[in-house]
Amino acid sequence: MDTALDHPTVQGRAEPGHGNGSAASRDGGVLYLSIAETLARSIRSGAMRRGERVPSVRELARQHGVSLSTATQAYRSLEDARLIEARPRSGYFVAARPRSLPEPDTSRPPAVSTRVDRSALTAEVMRIAEDPGYLSFGAACPAASLFDETKLRRAVARSVQRHRQTLAEYRVGPGHEAVRRAIARHALRLGSVIDPQQLLVTNGCLEAIVLCLRAVTRPGDVVALESPTYFGFFEILEQLHLRALEIPTHPRTGMALDALQLAFDTHAVKAVLTVPTLSNPLGASMPLAERRRLARMAAQRGIPVIEDVIYNDLSEQDDRRRSVHSFDEGGNVMLCGSFTKTLAPGIRLGWMAAGRWHAQVQRMKAATSGGQSTVLELAMAELLGQTGIESGYRRLRATIAARVDEAREIVAQSFPRGTRVTDPPGGFILWAEFPEGVDTLELWRRCLDERICFAPGNMFSASDRFGRFARFGVGGRWDDAQRAALRRIGELATRMLAGGGRAGAADA
Missing domain, CATH: 3.90.1150.10 (Aspartate Aminotransferase, domain 1)
Incomplete structure (x- = not known):
């Protein structure tokens, strides 16, 4: 059975020409994907029901002010994703969706902290x-076939060619300025405005989280986190001799903030470690109002929130890509991310903005792992700056x-x-x-x-x-x-x- 991956559109085939080229010039030349994503959200939300007829190609083109070829590409993309189906001489219809399945309930973890x-x-x-x-x-890793390996290889090759002298240099520091500027621009997609000078480049997202925890906790301290949550977090807590306080978590809306507030009142919580967007393993995404509330709770208590945004760009919901950090006004949210799930799995670079703990974390980073490969940093800067990333x-x-x-x-x-x-x-x-x-x-x-x-x-x-x-x-x-x-x-x-x-x- 074919999947969207097997279709040449998804493998990177360029959109056909449009005569005047205006549609191709918008959003990196892939306007049809924007139209398809808008329709996909309507279908997945139930606004368009299975068996319902969707607009004809001509109607869709007129509604969005695009060419017929652009509208056709949008429908092909939706067919690949099995969201619509073509019926001979009848047009396009919403396809039968996977049958409705009940979801797990909100988790009910123990109300005490636990040694890991x-x-x-x-x-x-x-x-x-x-x-x-x-x-x-078993693994939550994307396959190499999901990415444009040629683009990645060329970016690394160009970086080696242009900056080959850095291969013989031993560099330390927060990361090359070019990649920190590129990450700061990327953070705007999350609603976060970050001074590039306040960013640190790390060896993956997990190193960023480890540094954050080391900066704000001591052995024996209690860290609140979702339940269930990524097993790698428990590995980190075990290594740092920290105690886990698991907070009830709903599979759609994420961590229950009323329960977190109770935890603040009854336990000496020293930090909150959270993945508000597409948490692992639940795939939960915290509503925007709750993200604002979490930032406010952190400010009121002075408790650091360590926010992992590694999956934000995979969210189908625009508002759920916005970070808790974007609501933080006092430097209480420590933002950690990488591009291993979305852009370049093999370039194991992470990043962090540690807020009011920036200087402390920067010293720890220098003392433990120093710097990264400048060649890879500059390759990542190029990838982040290329058109068509969206x-x-x-x-x-x-x-x-x-x-x-x-x-x-x-x-x-x-x-x-x-x-x-x-x-x-x-x-x-x-x-x-x-x-x-x-x-x-x-x-x-x-x-x-x-x-x-x-x-x-x-x-x-x-x-x-x-x-x-x-x-x-x-x-x-x-x-x-x-x-x-x-x-x-x-x-x-x-x-x-x-x-x-x-x-x-x-x-x-």
């Missing part, structure tokens, strides 16, 4: 997830949205009755809750026998409250073998639920 120890399970799962001999849903994000969002929709349909068809699964507004992660009777750690072990891997739910909490949950990443390889593997996970879970004992290869 999840390293053994995490290390084993991630080792297997990276093994090419497995059909894996159209690249749109292509990526459209491709992974089609995958997520298809994966949810497989869950609906193949997983046990009563399974709940998230419906994230962007990103490539699904969080599933199985019915009582399914232990996902045991399911994981059974899947390993068939060379299939996913991430069991207990990786994403310092407690054992997510033993019936699992995370599935669909950003990597996606083909018929992967689809069959996802169906097989559902079959094995169904057998487990039925008490059918250990499923073997003969049951396939």
Whole structure:
């Protein structure tokens, strides 16, 4: 079955000419993607229902003031994403969407802080997830095929050619000025106005988070964070000897701020670590009003909020890309990000704006890892400054949205009755809750026998409250073998639920 990834439009085919070229000159020459994304939001929100007729190509062109070829490209993009379908001699209609599935409820973590120890399970799962001999849903990483490798290679090659002398130089400092200016411009997309002099370039987003935590906590301190949350955060807390206080989190709206306020009142919370946009693994996105409220809560208490914005550019909702940092007026929000999920996974550069802790974090950065590769910094500066970057994000969002929709349909068809699964507004992660009777750690072990891997739910909490949950990443390889593997996970879970004992290869 074709996916949006397989279509030449998504692989980077240029939009056909428009005679006067006016449409092609807007937004990097990919106006059709802007039109397609607007219609996609209407379809996914339910404003346009399945089976409903959409405007004809001619009507769409007239509504948006574009050429017929631009309107046609927009509809092709929506067809690739399986959002509309063409019917002979009838026109275009909203396609049948994946069947409605219930979502998990708001989490209910323990109301006490917990010492973290999840390293053994995490290390084993991630080792297997990276093994090419497995059909894996274990990692939350995008495949190389989702990116324009030629563009990345050329940017790095030009940087080496133009700045080859830097390969023989040992540099330290906050990062090359060119890349810090480029990151500051990128931050405007998040609503954040940052002086480039207040930015630090890091070795990935996780280093930025580690530096922030080291600056504002001491061993034994309590850090509040979403529940469930990214297992890498627990690894960091364990290494820094910090205690995790998990806050109830809704799969659509994110961290419950009333519960966070109660935590402030009853615990000596020293920092909040949060992913307000497309949190991992829930895919939750905090409403704009709640982001403003969180910034206000941080200011009132003087408690630092460490905000991870690594997924913001994958959000299908414009307002949910805005950072909590954009509402911060006192330097209490520490902003951390990178481009490993959206632009250049292999250029492992992160960045941070540490607010009122900037000087302290800069000293720590210099003392621990020094500087980065200037050649890679300048390559990233070029990539961030190229025209068409927004159209690249749109292509990526459209491709992974089609995958997520298809994966949810497989869950609906193949997983046990009563399974709940998230419906994230962007990103490539699904969080599933199985019915009582399914232990996902045991399911994981059974899947390993068939060379299939996913991430069991207990990786994403310092407690054992997510033993019936699992995370599935669909950003990597996606083909018929992967689809069959996802169906097989559902079959094995169904057998487990039925008490059918250990499923073997003969049951396939």
